[in-house]
Amino acid sequence: MPLLENGQIVQDGWTLVEDGQPLPDGDILLPLSRLSEGLGRNGKGRLGIVLKPDERVSDLKEALPRLDLVSLNFPIFRDGRAFTQARSLREHLHFAGAVRVTGHFLPDQYEFLLRCGVSQLVIPEQSDLAVWQQAHERITVAYQPSVLNERPEGFAFRRFLTP
Amino acid sequence: MPHSPQPPADVGRYAYDAVDRTFLKQRVEQFRDQVQRRISGALSEDEFKPLRLMNGLYLQLHAYMLRVAIPYGIVSANQMRTLAHIARRYDRDYGHFTTRQNIQFNWIRLEDTPDILNILADAEMHAIQTSGNCIRNVTSDQFAGAARDEVLDPRVHAEILRQWSTLHPEFTFLPRKFKIAISGSAQDRVAARFHDIGLLARKGENGRAVFEVYVGGGLGRTPVIGVKLRDDLPEEDLIAYLEAVLRVYNAYGRRDNIYKARIKILVQALGLGAFRDEVNAEFMAMDRSRYRLQPEVVAAIRARFATPVFEDASAGTAQLAAQTKVDPAFAAWVGTNTHPHQQDGYCSVTISCKPAGGIPGDVTSAQMDLLADLADQYSFGELRITHLQNVVLGHVRKDSLFALWQVLSANGLGTANIGMITDIIACPGLDYCALANARSIPIAQKLSQRFSNAALQQEIGALRLNISGCINACGHHHAGHIGILGVDKRGEEAFQITLGGNSGEDASIGQIIGSAMSEDETVDAIARIVDTYLVQRKPGERFIETCRRLGAAPFKDAAYATA
Incomplete structure (x- = not known):
């Protein structure tokens, strides 16, 4: 499925490895349960971890400097746990790699995702990029700070959301 | 921009x-x-x-x-x-x-x-976050900025919370809705203990606000009285601390069952101690500088509020005393529908939206226009909607009350019943709502008619009557001294009665006294419950106090006694 990053569709070079599958070379995404196995695979490509909505971000704390990607999931768009996971990866653990979301979410949530620190979105096939772009540009001011540290507008907590 | x-x-x-x-x-x-x-x-x-x-x-x-x-x-x-x-x-x-x-x-x-x-x-209005699983409209004291017993005007902080929660990127898809109330008075008029978060503000050092924080209160299917999470939250940490509470809730609140998804269930499941530990851990870990509420920000928001310029109206107090002496109906209205003001010669007026036999909280367009005109004429162009479904003019000169009352009375808005049995709170019920089991409005109208006699209401005194058309409790029946809950009894609309609820500092949850009855039986049963109170009360004892002293038994006997 298309991968949206910085407003563009980009090539997804990551391989998702399920439980029980052998670890290939290249950039791989592993479930949290295979974290130490992945860390032991030195020098054969980058490592990313898939975190389920009920798994704690803090379990990645030690490993985080060696990860390039954390992938979060929306089982349904109404389940907003990934917002908190993404924000705490950025704010508490200062994770500078990619934060990806998969599953069911809407263009209407795009700006919220970005403001919580998500940088990559796996979106449905045939998605109209214009709808996502519009969702991003629609609202130009926010009323609270975010991990993006947007430019203060000058009054109270207001921030400019200029693209 | x-x-x-x-x-x-x-x-x-x-x-x-x-x-x-x-x-x-x-x-x-x-x-x-x-x-x-x-x-x-x-x-x-x-x-x-x-x-x-x-x-x-x-x-x-x-x-x-x-x-x-x-x-x-x-x-x-x-x-x-x-x-x-x-x-x-x-x-x-x-x-x-x-x-x-x-x-x-x-x-x-x-x-x-x-x-x-x-x-x-x-008109600088919106409908943002008035529904959905997000932070809802922040409620406050209907006498904010006016009440004589007020320590701190809570509206500035309510506005800060409104702005902060507006399209909050992290908290717009919570497990369930989230309601915050804030009061700045010693007397809790906002039902702080029946909110997901209740904030009671007081003045700390340098005049800056300090907050008592209650968490996990609420009505609905599982009524719970909120518990104190913090006693001394400094103003500068208000946003950071609420972020911490919401993050814990967003991460761990249940999402498998909407009836168990409110924060009260999480607080109960973890226990207050463990919940507080989670909040504190988040609070300690977060970048608090990002969320710090600086005095300049509070001052900037405060500067956007105009304050009334009061005149010397102190002579009005004596004039009012003279007017009430000659007109008992006016005196009764002043007695029930006014509230003491910080400024001599002024008071706050509650305009009842509960006329005899009326639909609680319904107001016509013509009445809205009239209320607007009266606000311009008598109260600096400002109106307040109360959580008890009435309208308040916050700052009225006492020497204007008589003229105001006459206009209100001529337009169906002069009922002298605030805090009394016909000041009924009712949800929209089955007349409108897809969730309801029973209609709340007709029984509210019958009860309003039944007790409409002004002298009888004065005799009964302070009594909260709340009606919900289903277990979701939008009419807050558990918080009423007398509550009515609409149920479905074998395909028929029926009503259960609860007794002993209260929403103030001594919050309590009303308990069901017995099996459901028809609409007319319920109206009669409530009349007998009230009669029992009138017979059994000690001098000066309010309904809720008699209820607590005697327990439910005598009222239950009266409710189910057949003539």
Whole structure:
């Protein structure tokens, strides 16, 4: 499925490895349960971890400097746990790699995702990029700070959301 | 976006600037697009639903209902005229004030909604987050900035919370809705202990606010009295601390069962100690500098509120005393419908939206226009909607009360029943709501008629009567001294009675006294319960006090006694 990053569709070079599958070379995404196995695979490509909505971000704390990607999931768009996971990866653990979301979410949530620190979105096939772009540009001011540290507008907590 | 010159401020409410107005217009256009995407099929009804809910639009039994936010209950006279216009043009000439200090329009067409939101935006109003699993409209004391017992005007902090929670990126898809109330008075008039978060403000060092924080209260299917999470939250940590509470809730609140998804269930499941540990861990880990509420920010928000310029009206007190002596009906109204003001010669007036036999909280367009005019004439152009579904004029000269009362009485708004048995709170019930088991409005009207005699009400004294049409408890029946709960009894509408609820500092949850009865049987049973109180009470004892002293037994006997 298309991968949206910085407003563009980009090539997804990551391989998702399920439980029980052998670890290939290249950039791989592993479930949290295979974290130490992945860390032991030195020098054969980058490592990313898939975190389920009920798994704690803090379990990645030690490993985080060696990860390039954390992938979060929306089982349904109404389940907003990934917002908190993404924000705490950025704010508490200062994770500078990619934060990806998969599953069911809407263009209407795009700006919220970005403001919580998500940088990559796996979106449905045939998605109209214009709808996502519009969702991003629609609202130009926010009323609270975010991990993006947007430019203060000058009054109270207001921030400019200029693209 | 350039800063516009400071707009003229309204008394009691935050004045928007160009940035705020642009934001609201962008939000309206966003919703217009969402409606179009729904109509085109790009959005499924399941996907559209939370988006429309977060713009206040519900689908009820017969039509869409639009719930317009009235932040901390304050509207200007001109905003009230806008609401009247919407009622006249897009609804059936009336609106309904709610227990969250909002107003609902019950007969709205989906395709009109973007235009209505646009009209609201022109009046600096919106319907943002009046529904959905997000932080809802923050409620406050209806006598804020006026009450003699007030320590601190809570509206500035309520506005800070309104702004912070508006389109919050992290907390807009919570496990369930989230309600915050804030009071700045020793007397809790906001039911702080029945909110997801209740904040009681007091003055700390240097005049800055300090907050007592209650968490996990609420009514609904599982009524719970909130517990104290913090005693001494400094103003500068207000936003950071609420972020921490919401993060814990968003991460760990249940999502498998909507009836167990409120924060109260999480607090109960973890226990207060463990919940507090989680909040504190988050609070310690977070970048607090990012969320620090600086005194300059509080001052900047405060500067957007105009304050009334009072005159020397102290002579009015004696004049009022003389007027009440000669007119007992006026005296009764002054007794029940006014509240002591900080300023000599002034008082706050509660205008009853509960006339004898009326529908609690319903107000016609003509009445809204009249209320707006009266606000301009008597109360600095400011009105407040109360969580008890009435309207308050905050700052009225005592020497104007008689004239005001005469106008109100001539327009069906002069009922002297605030805090009394006919000051009924009722949800919309099965007349409107798809969730209801029974109609709340007809039984409210019958009870209102039954107890309409002014002398009888005076005799009964302070009594809270709350009616919910189903277990979701939108009429807060558990918090009423007497509560009525609509149920489905083998396909028939029936009602259970609860006794002993209260929402103040000594909050308690009303308990069901027995099996459900028909509408008319329930009305008779309540009359017998009230008679029992009148016979059994000690001198000066209020209904709730007699109830607590005697327990439910004598009232239950009376309720189920057949003539």
